[in-house]
Amino acid sequence: MSEELNHTSLQAKSPFELRVNLGQNVPESDVRTALVTGDMGFLHSFTTGSAVDGPGVRVVAWTAGCQFRCLYCHNPDTWNLANGIPVTLGQATAELRKYRQGLKVMSGGFTLSGGEPLMQDRFAVKLLAAAHAMGVHTALDTNGSLGDRLTDAELEQIDLVLLDIKSWDAERHRQVTGMDVGPVLNFARRLAGRKRPAWLRFVLVPGLTDDAENIAQIAKFAASLGNVERVDVLPFHQMGQFKWKELKLNYALSSVRPPAIEVIENACAQFRAEGLKAY
Ligand code: SF4
Numbered sequence: 001m002s003e004e005l006n007h008t009s010l011q012a013k014s015p016f017e018l019r020v021n022l023g024q025n026v027p028e029s030d031v032r033t034a035l036v037t038g039d040m041g042f043l044h045s046f047t048t049g050s051a052v053d054g055p056g057v058r059v060v061a062w063t064a065g066c067q068f069r070c071l072y073c074h075n076p077d078t079w080n081l082a083n084g085i086p087v088t089l090g091q092a093t094a095e096l097r098k099y100r101q102g103l104k105v106m107s108g109g110f111t112l113s114g115g116e117p118l119m120q121d122r123f124a125v126k127l128l129a130a131a132h133a134m135g136v137h138t139a140l141d142t143n144g145s146l147g148d149r150l151t152d153a154e155l156e157q158i159d160l161v162l163l164d165i166k167s168w169d170a171e172r173h174r175q176v177t178g179m180d181v182g183p184v185l186n187f188a189r190r191l192a193g194r195k196r197p198a199w200l201r202f203v204l205v206p207g208l209t210d211d212a213e214n215i216a217q218i219a220k221f222a223a224s225l226g227n228v229e230r231v232d233v234l235p236f237h238q239m240g241q242f243k244w245k246e247l248k249l250n251y252a253l254s255s256v257r258p259p260a261i262e263v264i265e266n267a268c269a270q271f272r273a274e275g276l277k278a279y
Helices: 030-039 088-097 100-105 119-132 152-156 170-177 182-193 213-227 241-246 261-272
Strands: 040-050 059-064 085-088 109-113 137-143 160-164 198-204 228-235
Touching: 030 040, 030 119, 030 170, 040 088, 040 119, 059 088, 059 119, 059 228, 085 088, 119 137, 160 170, 160 182, 182 213, 198 213, 198 261, 213 228, 213 261, 228 261
Parallel strands: 059 109, 109 137, 137 160, 160 198, 198 228
Antiparallel strands: 040 059, 040 085
16 A cells, blocks of 8 residues: 555545545556455545535545546546545445444434545445445435446445436537436436435536526436435536646636526526426
8 A cells, every 4th residue: 555545544624635646556456356346445535524415414435536527527636546545445434433323313424425436336335335234324426327337236225326417418418527428317217217315416517507408408307207305506616626737637617607696596496397306
């Protein structure tokens, strides 16, 4: 394991801490084994006290690795698996166990986010199962495109899926994320078919995802599923911009401002018009 691991805490104040190269010294063969077995994972960090990543107060583990390249991503340091801290499943479980009682008392839970947690699907399954075995409510925050990596039985172990839908329009989705929307929508349909509780998350970016027709189509689709308990409209912000600069990545949205309150309200109203709870 890397020298930096000795100096970098698994705990972070927030996911906005820039973290790079913490797993770079793990041999390629060990990375491959980790991805197959799930006995080791790569985490950006653990954070506590989130009120926006599922019901109640959440402990969140942020995984490293993502195949999307969202133009507005506020954690591009999580794109690369090798940026994450290598942790054994036992270490991650022990970290979570520290909060078990508090989470139960506060009706909170554990959320696995990223990055894209299903880039490390075996680790994700094992860590969520460990949380479940502790009696802690579990949520998976995912872009949905790797949902096929989970079996139906594994889906049953996840109490809630926070599914990000970046855009309805296929071309716009590819522009925003670099990837196809089809697998995301298929995963949404599969969750619905299996009656798994889901919250939908939609990032509202002026000039990119905010056109009314795009939102109307997502709202209609979400309402048709029958398992979407709520929709979170997440206003675009610039808090991650510094990471793009530090990582020497080309950030295309530097001149985009956060959406006005009325624009956020209008988007929420479109979801509500389809009978969904939206915040
Ligand atoms: S899916 Fe999430 S972590 Fe991946 S690029 Fe998009 S915003 Fe970033």
